[in-house]
Structure formats: structure tokens, C-alpha cells
Amino acid sequence: MAAAPPAQPAPSGRLTLEALRAEAEAGSIDTVVLALPDMWGKLTGKRFDALHFVNHVAGHSAEMCSYVLAADVLMNPVDFPLSNWANGHPDLQLVPDLDTLRVVPWIEGAALVHGDAWMDGRPVSVAPRQMLRRRLERLAERGYTVKVGLETEFVVYEGAYDRLVGEGPRAARPLSSGNRDYALDHDPRTTRFLRTLQRHLRGAGLPVEAVKTESAGGQVEITFPYGDPMAACDQHTLLKHAARATGYETGTSPTFMASPTPGVGSGLHLHVSLWDEEGLPVFPAAGGEMSAVTEHSVAGLLTALPELAPLYAGNENSYRRYSPETYAPTTVTWGLDNRTCAVRVVGPGTGNLHLEVRTPGANANPYLALSAVLAAMEHGIDQALKTPAATVGNAYEQNLAPALPGSLEAATAAFRTSRLAGDLLGHEVVEHYTLAAGIETEAADATAGAGRDEVTAAEWERWFAHA
Secondary structure (H helix, E strand, C coil): CCCCCCCCCCCCCECCHHHHHHHHHHCCCCEEEEEEECCCCCEEEEEEEHHHHHHHHCCCCEEEEHHHHCECCCCCECCCCCCCCCCCCCEEEEEECHHHCEECCCCCCEEEEEEEEEECCEECCCCHHHHHHHHHHHHHHCCCEEEEEEEEEEEEEECCHHHHHHHCCCCCCECCCCCCCCCCCCCHHHHHHHHHHHHHHHHCCCCCCEEEECCCCCEEEEECCCECHHHHHHHHHHHHHHHHHHHHHHCEEEECCCCCCCCCCCEEEEEEEEECCCCCECCECHHHCECHHHHHHHHHHHHHHHHCHHHCCCCHHHHHCCCCCCCCCCECCEEECCCCCCEEEECCCCCCCEEEECCCECCCCHHHHHHHHHHHHHHHHHCCCCCCCCCCCCHHHCCCCCECCCCHHHHHHHHHCCHHHHHHHCHHHHHHHHHHHHHHHHHHHCCCCCCCCCCCHHHHHHHCCCC
16 A cells, blocks of 8 residues: 655644644654743743654753843843843743744744743743743733734845945835835836745735735735634744845845834834633624723723833834824823824724724834733723723824833833832833833933934944844
């Protein structure tokens, strides 16, 4: 009898452990990447021989130096309580989340799986995935399930990262020029980049909902289908990974800086809704109006987000994006289908009502940004906070509305001293991310004197390839 053909990955690109074993034995997959999202939203980790992973790692864990959660964006170790020179930078255990196992077509012969950080038999409380998981658990205790959709923007430049980093922002040339918002007549190079990226994502089981070019030269917006919040954040890290790989293939360099050049802003908008234990949406009331839970959630966001800014705007470049008439918010406001506000209520009058939080930039760590949003909503619900009047018209002209933090230094001071942040997140988390923000404040101080909108060469060098 002829041998059965080796199991093939599901068309979705997702893999079971049994399918991975079959692929590894057949030689079609020889590498498994075990990935941990770091503080900055990048994937760090190790490459394993595929059969070694199946036999020795999948049901257990792998060791990584804990400094991966205690280093700046350039991987320079910094003293954090978690990991420092005094405690010898001990190992953490990275436990594979096998529900995330998938083929990654942009790495030949490879699969990838996200992992969770543990130390001393406990989850690492400051690890981004663990932080988000805790927020979801707390809302589940209140009877709510969260659904999320991420809307991501980034800018693609001509040329390789090494050259562009060295030349600085003034010499950088975007892949396309002019306002190409909603354009359909793309040049061949833009079409090649977009199609290659889409095919990579589909092959990994991440079919995008929609892709469009944006108002700045070389700017792209990608949205994924609405669904599970952890999966949404995982897919965002894979999008960034795939986009960079696509850049290498096409001779281009995508960047997820919030503001790569003056006047250009890229956002990471978080679309969020709550659902009850019967699977019904709780945000729309009768007739599609806002329910009491929606109003409390909006009020919580307006109250807490200014004090949690380092979690969704973690470096100085984040604050260059907050400029009038750029579609980035500048004030702590909310409105009905109003893109000038920090919180936009989408779908008023329908059963699809949800919240869009527009404060995070493209450089935000999605797990941290969503953790901040859910913590703020939880606060509003628990305290039954009242929503102020909606902003009608142009929020950029609302001079009496409180402003978003104007700098990382100001945001960090508010975060560090916020009793609310400590109560919502725990003092261990606040201390850790205060230190992380301090690293970036010191880096920004090295280029002090730059105007608010000016992107310095040092800032570009630090973040262009790493945001």
C-alpha cells in the first residue's frame, strides 16, 4: 500500500501540532520561530529545529534571557526590577501558545508561534501579552467579552533600511508621491509591494479585510476582520514582521513610526466593543442609541487615557503626531462619527455601534495600548462614570477641552504619579513602564532643541527600522 501523503497545512495557514510534526518529518517545514512580543511591540525570540520544537519545546517551554523585557528598542540592557546586572539577568520561560501556530510564508520553510513569559512559576506581569490577558480576565469577571479590530497605517520608502537610516529623514523618498488616499491607479512598485504583503499574510492565515493607500506619500492603511483581541494584537505583530520582509523582497522600507517626517502621521486605531455572556452586543441600546455601559466606557476613556499615555504613546515621536487637522487627536474629546476626537463612536443608530480609540500611533505596542483602553473602560463601568457632552464639529477648535499630553516627559510624570494607573494596572506595571518611558525621554533629550514637528536624524536612526 502506498504511503499516505504528508499532511498539508490548512488553507488558512494555521497549523496543529500534529500537522507541524508531519510537515517537519516530510522536510517542508524545518524551522519553528518561537516569538515573544517585547515592550516596544517587536517580536523577539529563537529559531528552533522543527522536530526539536515538536518533541521538546511544544509541551514545555524554552528559556530566554529576561533582559528581552528590560532593554531599550536597540536591545541595550537597562536595569529594571525584573532583570538587571545585580540579579544577573536571569532566564524567563517562554511557553508556546499552540493556538497561534502558523506557517509564515515570508520565512522559507518556517512556522511561527507566539509565546507567553513566565518566571518562578508565575506569569510575568509586565509582559505585554500577559498584561492584555489580565485585562480580558477582569472584564470577563464582570460578564463581558471583548471584540477588537485594528486599523493600522505605515509609510513605505524607496531603498533599503541601512541606507535610509544613514541618510536621515530629509533624504528619504516615499514609494509614491502626493495624496493617494483611496486611489486605485497605483504605480507598479506600489502594487507589487501591496500584493506581495497581502499574499504573505493570507498564506499565514491572516487575510486582510481591506487595504488602501492614504493621504501621505507612500502611506498604507490595512484593516483586519473584527474578532478576538489577543489574536488581533498577535496579527499586528505579524503584519509588522511581514511588512519588513516584504520590504526586503521589493527593495523598499516600511516604517511604523508615528510621524516619520513633519506633517505625516500614522495611527493605530483600536475599534472595541463589549459583548455579554449570551454573545449579544452591549453597546447599542434600543434603537441603536448608546447604552449605559457605552456611556460609562466612554467616560472611563476620557478620564483615564491622559494618565495612561506611555502605554499607547511610548516615545517622543508619538507626540509629534498629535497635530491639528491631521486626523490625529489633540484633545481628550469624544463624538459621534467624528474623526477629530480622541474617541469616536462608530455606527450610532445601528446595532453595530462600537468605539474607535484614535490616540495610539502606528508605533504603539498593540497589547499595551489595548490594555490601557480596556483598563480605562473597566474604570468607567465600575464607577458608573457620566459621559460629558459629545463634541459637535471640529474638536481641534475646542479650546476648552483638555489637551492630550504634549510630550513623553509630561505623559510619564502623569503616569508615574497617577493613583488611578496604579489601582488599575498594579504598581509593578507602572514602575516598569515608567522606567521604559524614561529611557526614551533621555534619548529625546539628546536632541533637545528640535521643534515639536521636527523629526531629528537621531530620532529617525533610533526608530525608523524599529518602530
